[in-house]
Amino acid sequence: MGKEFGTIEARNGLHLDEQIDASSLGQESSMRGWELGEYQELYNDLVEFMGSVLSNPHIPYEIRHRCGVKYAVASRPTLTRHLRRCHAFMDLHWPSRYFSADLKLFFECYRAAPIWRSTGDAACNHPNTVYPDGTILAERFNAFVAYMREQARARCVAKKLSDWRRGLDHQEASIGEYLDNLHFDQPDIIAMRADFSFVKTVAVESDAIPRMSWQTDEEGRWTQVPSKEPSSGAGWETSARIDPTLALQFRESFFDNQNGVDRELFEHLVGYISKVEQGAEHGAYHVHILLLLDAKRVKAKTFDRIRGIAADRWRRLTNGLGNVFDCHHPVYEAKLRREGRWSLDPVLDSDPARFERLRTYIIRYFAKDDGQMVRVKPFAKSKMLTKGRNG
Known part of the structure; x- marks a missing residue:
């Protein structure tokens, strides 16, 4: 989660991950939740x-x-x-x-x-x-x-x-085929990328997860019991940061009900890619999304408005527990352009060079192996990577 560029701010000017008062955690509760880190x-x-x-x-x-x-x-x-x-x-x-x-x-x-x-x-x-x-x-x-x-x-x-690690090879091929087919049908594309995450700590039990331990009873059967691990005072960690089921549910909610209050977000959407990963350093589950929009219809002002709608939607569906890193923040974009790493320019009239640059970037971004592969899932066939087409 970047701190310098593109972090969405709340109306009071504080970053969302700074708004939870961790000092009050557990003062009125006997629950031993998973604490931060x-x-x-x-x-x-x-x-x-x-x-x-x-x-x-x-x-x-x-x-x-x-x-x-x-x-x-x-x-x-x-x-x-x-x-x-x-x-x-x-x-x-x-x-x-x-x-x-x-x-x-x-x-x-x-x-x-x-x-x-x-x-x-x-x-x-x-x-x-x-x-x-x-x-x-x-x-x-x-x-x-x-x-x-x-x-x-x-x-x-x-x-x-x-076999598990080779799954990235399959993802790479799948994303490449998806982009080729989409571009064949839609020669004008502009990509909007955002990283969705969650605030670090929470102040109420319902947003945290109890830490449970295991022990055997007199008959040798394993049972779960509340953890007696001493508290570090770090505060309860937000449940969606450590529970993949919740992270996936929030991801699915983002793409559900596309005709509702945020319909403008999806009005010119031609496709999307999303992936749930687990941070290599902080370990928190987070969601990468890429919205592929009709570049003929989405101009600069519309694009900026869509960025804002996407951020507001994530915060709203997570009940204020969501953070957004805006990859199109002007300062962040300028930094990548100076370094020659910006790859999200619009593809117009099937421009082959721009499309190949975008394609390479997307594949590298969503099929990378940097310690973020998920080892814990709700079910064996739970999909961390999803793709979709509109229209």
């Missing part, structure tokens, strides 16, 4: 851990003996530094969500062979912790990593991840 930090650690588990055969700890006493020596920091968080990783497991093969592998292996049974048990996380059977925690962790690798081979996880 918690989800992403845990998510990034799990992705890193599984990457290390699956990319090499190394054992996390070397087990040594001194005077008949076992002790552990860390041999692979990329594995061992995640030991203390293994049980907390289960907080990321939401029932009914679809997970990438690496995350699914962890959740299912941990449920089958947990290192700890509850968050309280996980507080004793020194690798030399001794158990009644004579093992130390480091040995149990080594065994758990070995078990995941065994299961990864049995489940063909490497191939599944490879």
